Amino acid sequence: MFQELNRGLPKLPTIRAYREMTPLKRREMREGLLYISPWLIGFFVFTFLPILASLIFSFMNLRITDGITSTPKFVGLDNYAQMVKDPQIWSISGGTRGSLWITLFFGAISLPVGILLPLGIALLMNARSLKGQMVFRSAFYMPYIIPFVAAVFLWGGMLNPESGWINRALISLGVPKESTPNWANDVNWVYPTYVIMGIWGIGNAMLIFLAGLQGVPTDLYDAAKVDGANGWQSFWKVTFPMISPVIFYNLVLGVVFLFQYFLVPLVVNQGTGRPGGATMFFNLYLYKTFFTFQNMSYGATMAWLLFFLILIVTVFLFWSAKYWVYYAGDKRS
Amino acid sequence: MATASTFKPRRAAKSLVVTSLTLVLLLLFLSPFAFMVFTSLKTPEQIGVIGSPIWPAAVATFEYNGKNLDMFNVPMNKCEGSEESSATNGLALVKKGTRASTFVDPDDLERGEFICQVSWRALDRPWTFAPTFSNYTEVWSSINFPRLLSNTLFYAVATTVGVLISCTLVAYGFSRFDFPGRDLLFVVLIATIFLPGFVTVIPTYTFFQRIGWVGTWLPLIVPSFFANAFDVFLLRQYFMTIPREMDEAAMIDGASRFRVLTSILVPQAYPVLLAVIVFHIVFAWNDYFGPLIYLSTNRAAWPVSVALSTFNGIYGQKPQLIQAGALMTLIIPLLLFIFAQRFFVQGIVITGVDK
Numbered sequence: 001m002f003q004e005l006n007r008g009l010p011k012l013p014t015i016r017a018y019r020e021m022t023p024l025k026r027r028e029m030r031e032g033l034l035y036i037s038p039w040l041i042g043f044f045v046f047t048f049l050p051i052l053a054s055l056i057f058s059f060m061n062l063r064i065t066d067g068i069t070s071t072p073k074f075v076g077l078d079n080y081a082q083m084v085k086d087p088q089i090w091s092i093s094g095g096t097r098g099s100l101w102i103t104l105f106f107g108a109i110s111l112p113v114g115i116l117l118p119l120g121i122a123l124l125m126n127a128r129s130l131k132g133q134m135v136f137r138s139a140f141y142m143p144y145i146i147p148f149v150a151a152v153f154l155w156g157g158m159l160n161p162e163s164g165w166i167n168r169a170l171i172s173l174g175v176p177k178e179s180t181p182n183w184a185n186d187v188n189w190v191y192p193t194y195v196i197m198g199i200w201g202i203g204n205a206m207l208i209f210l211a212g213l214q215g216v217p218t219d220l221y222d223a224a225k226v227d228g229a230n231g232w233q234s235f236w237k238v239t240f241p242m243i244s245p246v247i248f249y250n251l252v253l254g255v256v257f258l259f260q261y262f263l264v265p266l267v268v269n270q271g272t273g274r275p276g277g278a279t280m281f282f283n284l285y286l287y288k289t290f291f292t293f294q295n296m297s298y299g300a301t302m303a304w305l306l307f308f309l310i311l312i313v314t315v316f317l318f319w320s321a322k323y324w325v326y327y328a329g330d331k332r333s
Numbered sequence: 334m335a336t337a338s339t340f341k342p343r344r345a346a347k348s349l350v351v352t353s354l355t356l357v358l359l360l361l362f363l364s365p366f367a368f369m370v371f372t373s374l375k376t377p378e379q380i381g382v383i384g385s386p387i388w389p390a391a392v393a394t395f396e397y398n399g400k401n402l403d404m405f406n407v408p409m410n411k412c413e414g415s416e417e418s419s420a421t422n423g424l425a426l427v428k429k430g431t432r433a434s435t436f437v438d439p440d441d442l443e444r445g446e447f448i449c450q451v452s453w454r455a456l457d458r459p460w461t462f463a464p465t466f467s468n469y470t471e472v473w474s475s476i477n478f479p480r481l482l483s484n485t486l487f488y489a490v491a492t493t494v495g496v497l498i499s500c501t502l503v504a505y506g507f508s509r510f511d512f513p514g515r516d517l518l519f520v521v522l523i524a525t526i527f528l529p530g531f532v533t534v535i536p537t538y539t540f541f542q543r544i545g546w547v548g549t550w551l552p553l554i555v556p557s558f559f560a561n562a563f564d565v566f567l568l569r570q571y572f573m574t575i576p577r578e579m580d581e582a583a584m585i586d587g588a589s590r591f592r593v594l595t596s597i598l599v600p601q602a603y604p605v606l607l608a609v610i611v612f613h614i615v616f617a618w619n620d621y622f623g624p625l626i627y628l629s630t631n632r633a634a635w636p637v638s639v640a641l642s643t644f645n646g647i648y649g650q651k652p653q654l655i656q657a658g659a660l661m662t663l664i665i666p667l668l669l670f671i672f673a674q675r676f677f678v679q680g681i682v683i684t685g686v687d688k
Contacts, residue, residue, distance in 0.1 A: 001566055001684055004516075004523055013513030025512070031590055032510025038499040039522060042559020046537060047525055053536035064542060124355055129348040138674045139359055145670045145677070147619040149642045150659040154365035156645075157372060157652055163380065165368050165387065199362075207678060208685030215686065249685055253526075260529050263622060267642050283531065290535050291626055303531040314527050 002249055006321055057300035064294040072297070079301040088285055089302075096277030103282040107258035110195050114254045115247070118202040122209035137210065144203030152267050155197040159183040184268055187278045194264050194279075205250045212246035213239070241326040248325045252317055259310050262287055282306065373657035374464035380653060391463035395425035395439045402426055405456040407436060412449035423459045424449075468657035476640050478661065485636040488553060488624070489617035495557035496564055496613050497606065503560040504568030505594050509580065519569075522562050530622075538626060548631040553623050563684055564609050570683050571605040572598055608680030611673045615666045637662045 021029070033040070058079050062072040083089065091098040097105070124130065125137050143151065158164050160183075167180040181189040216239060224234040240247075262283035265271065271288065273280035286306070290299030372380070374389040382392070393404040402425035409418035427446055428435035434453045435446050472478060507519055541552045580593045588596065599606065621638040628634045641662050648654040670677060 001523065004520055010516035010520060012517060017513045021513075028510050029512035032506045032512045032515065035506025035510065036503045036518065037506075038558065039503040039560035039565065040518075042499075042556065043521070043525070046556050046559060047528065047533055050533035050536040050540075051528075053540075054532050057536060057539075062539070064539065121358075124351075124358075127351055129344070129351040130355055131348055131352045136355055136359060137678070140362065141674075141677070142667070142670055143363070145615050145619075145666045146663045147621075147638055147641070147666060149619075149621055149638050150663040151365075153641070153644070153655050153659045154369050157656060158365050158368050160652070163652065165364065168387070200365075204681055204685075207681045211682040211686045246685055256527055256529075260531075267621075267645065270645065283529075286531055290531065290538075296535055296539050299531065300535050303529060303535060306529045307532045310527060310529055 002252060002318075003245065003327055005318060006325065006327070054300040054303055057297050058304055060297050062296040064296060075297075079298055082298065083301050083305065088280070089282070089305075096273075096280070099280050099282040099285040102278065102280060103259065103261065106191055106194065106261065106281070107255070109191055110198060110258055110261075111251075111254050113195055114198065114202065114205065114258075115250060117199060118205035118250070119209050119247070121202070122206050122213055125206070125210050126213040137207070141203035141207055143200035146200065148263065149267055151200050152197055152264060155200070156184065156268060159193055159196065161185070185275055187276045190269075190275060190278050194268075197264055197268070205254075208246050208250060209243065212243035216242040244325045245327055248317070248321055252314060255313055255317065256310060259283075259306060259313070369656045369660055372652055373468050373660050374466070375653045376465050376467075377651065377653065379463075386460050388462065389464045390460035393423065393459045393461050395437075397425055397427070397437055397439075402437075404439075404459050405436070405453060406459055407449050407451060407456060411451050412436070413447055414444070426453055429453050468653045469661065472654055472658045472661060476658075478637075480633070481635060481637045481640050484634055485618055485638075488550065488620075488636055489614045491550070491554045492557035492617050493610055493613040495554065495559075496561065497609055499558050499560040500564040500568055500609065501594070501599065501606070503565045504572055505598065507565065508569045508572040509577070509590075509593075509598075522565060526562050534626070541627070547627055548634070550628075550634060552627045553620075564612075567605060567609065567680055567683050568602065571602050575601050604676060604679060605683070607673070608676040608683075611669060611676050612680055614669060618666050 018026075018029075059074055059076060060072045061075045061078070087098060089098045089100050092101060121140055125133055125140070130136065146154075159166055161167055161180065164183075166183075170180050171177055181192075183189050183193045220238045220242070221234060224238050229237060260283050262281045265273075265279035265281055265284055266287065269275075269279045271284055273284070282302070283306070286299055286302045289295050289302065368387075371388050376389075376391075379385055379389060379391060394401045395404055396402070404423050404425055406421050407424045409415045409420045409422055422438060422440070424436035424438050426434060427437055431452050431454075433448050433450050435448050437446050438444055507515065507522075537552070538547070541547050546552050575598060579597050583593050583597050584590075618636075619638060620636070621642065624636050624639045625642075628636075628639065641658050644655045644658050648658075
């Protein structure tokens, strides 16, 4: 999907090109625009205007609670001034880390799991010695379609310190009862808890990796074998470059997802930031600012910060792609 | 060249090892489902008992002289009169004691009461399989589950219709019409995936609140009629695999552009249209954030996901009800997946792997 973007931006249409069009071509253009008009209108109304509006909000003091009676005013850069020194975002020392660091820290733990685990399972699914691949493939994908709230409750039960199966299994493996983790209620265990709750979301990435693996021509492996490559070498020299586009795809989606992570802490720890403020993710703080406290302006300011950060990271990823992502059959200029 | 397949012991052994390891991995991966089913079939008493098994179990009891006595597994060599026996029998406890307790044997009542030199606390108990289905009925009636289901179904059907119509039209426009700026617009469409939701949600929410749509389904249903990047991409990719010669042949026969879409492309693209349908039903069924912000003030309109999320607060001490509710919520997407797996897999593969 992202190869379209990796090719670089297409040429801008010029007025001259339009003037030179034949009447038939112009008619085709009108019809084409008509067919894509649902998206054009939707993009304008539900994406473009709101982006602009949230930029304007960020220079105002709009709160819904008082917005109905009092008129919101422009306050210049006040929201930005408040944001750059907001300890709830940036605090790095002290008892609780700022929400941005929590997000980045959790992302750094979660992203490798979110790439390597589905890749590992896809490699297993692709193994010639595995029988019943189709059944396994569906079964490993299946938890992906379980409603998120239900999945969180299932894992919440599994990870219950008293009655959950995980701690019961640890005890029966000889771990003393006192030293079994307190999972979602423990500052040190809450991030691993969320990572475990997230493994049911690997289905999508796994299927995409698997499709990528199945698309690698077998004669490339045969050629590597003839050249004397071992399994490790043929993975890095054949498999990895051939599936690099799907790794890139899953990586970009994973990064964009993790920057906006907050629904699990919202449901599991009721959005309180417990234990000890460790689960006050950036987007959770944003959600509370906007939804609970109805402070639209400060929420919009934070949303713009997030937008900017995601933009930097995705632009970096797309720039890096030309060094490590290989599109077969696509001549690189 | 046909070769007779020969049995290769080494390959068969490797296959057996890999397949059984994968099976173990899969069982671990899916074990929360077993946890959910077992827990939802328990009574509160079964959950409270320390040392009770993971499956829904009740302590076996035995009625003796008009009283219900608890059963215990007692090594018979500790009991007077059977010191030579190596068996462990299920006995009913008549009188508790820390060193010695009095029992009767339900299978040998003629023996009468007898004393065994055991501490009753240290004994295992025989458990019988005793599932209870009352948790389901309790959840069903306490949160008005039929209404939640009909709300969710309505949301799923309405948005699926919207997505299907709008994305088919837009994908047709992007795949079959050449005009300057088309590819740029397509890149813009794909780029919307990277946009963090809150940038657009905050003004949109504010706007919907001003026009009085918050608390209604409209903010959730109306935008679905304006296409989205994933489904347009999926449909466009599929349309591009259908040869254009077929369109041209139909147009020479006098078919309009719209007729080409409905008579040539749509009938051939039915697998991918089905993929869009099943994805969207599941998406709407599972959607939590949208209904949460737009419907939290209107309980009567809640879908299952939002209602289920309140269980944590209401039933924090009743895991059996939480798990029963979770099972009732996930059963429909699960069944849909089982019957339509092929379309799920195909849809994901196209978006992830196609160029």
